[in-house]
Amino acid sequence: MKLQRLDPDDGAAVAATMTFLQAGRAADTPWDPPHTERGLVASLRYGWDGEPGEKWLLVEDGQVAGTLDLHFSQRDNTHMAYVGVSVHPDKRREGRGRALAEEGLARVRASGRRLAMGGTLDAEAPAAFAAAMGFAQASVEVQRRQDLTEVDPARVEELRARAAEAARDYTLIRMDGPVPDDLVDEVAEMAAAINDAPTDDLDIEDEVFDAKRVRGFEAAQEAAGNKLYRVIARRGTDGPLAGHTMVGVPAELPDWAWQWDTAVLGAHRGHRLGMLLKADMVTWLRAAEPSVRWLDTWNAESNAHMIGVNEALGYRIVTRHLGWQRAV
Structure with missing residues (x-):
């Protein structure tokens, strides 16, 4: 060919x-x-x-x-x-x-x-094609969308306040653009917490995160025209970073934004930081980017905890995506 x-x-x-x-x-x-x-x-x-x-x-x-x-x-x-x-x-x-x-x-x-992986919509034709090519389904991911014109700000603030009470030993840092040099190594370590998210039956290893990867991501998103917004939770006012959530806003699609990783390090779980981070992000985004209406996110269908957070914040299912793999 x-x-x-x-x-x-x-x-x-x-x-x-x-x-x-x-x-x-x-x-x-x-x-x-x-x-x-x-x-x-x-x-x-x-x-x-x-x-x-x-x-x-x-x-x-x-x-x-x-x-x-x-x-x-x-x-x-x-x-x-x-x-x-x-x-x-x-x-x-x-x-x-x-x-x-x-x-x-x-x-x-x-x-x-030794292994090939791919993805399709959860629809009859693409799924049949993947199976015919010898691939086995190994994961299900759900795309959800938040319509910020329909989300009640008072409800978001209520969720944020409840989470803040459970996370009263933590403070939040709002950061747009590149991570400062003095935090980049710690942000890389924190970003690696995403490896704890469910991966179903996919034959994959933990991803490696370091400062070079953080900078590579920032450069790629800048080139694509995506402005980065990150909310970070820190233990106390000068303690270790505990978790973050991140959104990209594309300059050429002013109605849209992408809700990317939300991750909390294992030592800091159990304080409702996931809800606190995402609720604070919604509040910040509405003020900083008033033209944004649609905010999309993706989660493994088996990630019940984060799905619960998302649905409480008004995310609704758009479609499902299937992950496939086969030996070569």
């Missing part, structure tokens, strides 16, 4: 890929915001947090008919690789998806890694 790797400096190829992505969104996830060229180019250059993946294009008659996404982490989980396949809605059920998936599996195999 002849594929062309997408170069972020190739304006024509980027434009053709944007057309392809928007067609897929319209057909498959019309409830999601549109893709942005800035976000696509940033992902090609920086990935999510400094480790960019590969996007390969299947081009037919000058148009993108399909894509193959590959990601080979170098800092952790070097036993596996991510494989993502997408086909233009007008080109499906003609063998392109299978050919792209087989190519991706061959490349994972050639790299020496």
Whole structure:
């Protein structure tokens, strides 16, 4: 199969890929915001947090008919690789998806890694395709959305106040933009608490967090146009950092924001810090970014604790995503 790797400096190829992505969104996830060229180019250059993946294009008659996404982490989980396949809605059920998936599996195999992972919507056609390619379902993740125009500020304040009483030995720090140099190592250690979140049956190892990864994430989000907001809980006024929650607000999509990691270190759990952090973030975000209406988050379906926090704050289910894996 002849594929062309997408170069972020190739304006024509980027434009053709944007057309392809928007067609897929319209057909498959019309409830999601549109893709942005800035976000696509940033992902090609920086990935999510400094480790960019590969996007390969299947081009037919000058148009993108399909894509193959590959990601080979170098800092952790070097036993596996991510494989993502997408086909233009007008080109499906003609063998392109299978050919792209087989190519991706061959490349994972050639790299020496033993496992391929991927994700699909929880829908009949993509799930059947993954199973037909030999993948086994290993996780369920739920996408939820908060409509800030419908969330009662008094209710959020009530939840925040109750949590603050349970967490009276902690103080909160609001931080926008990059983490200060004197805190970056401690923030990396705190961020690693996300490894305690449920991963169901996925064959994955703990992710490695260090200052380089924190800075890589910040650089990637800045390139994508996402302004970072972070609320951090600290023991007392000068004690260790205990937990955080983080939101990204895309400059080119003023109605939208992404609720990313919320994590509390094990030694500080049991004080309702998760609720305190997220409720405070909602209050801050409404004041700092009044144009934001939609706030999306994702959790393992088995993460009952965080789902309870989210639903109390008004998050509602949008859709479910399935995680898949197979040996190569």
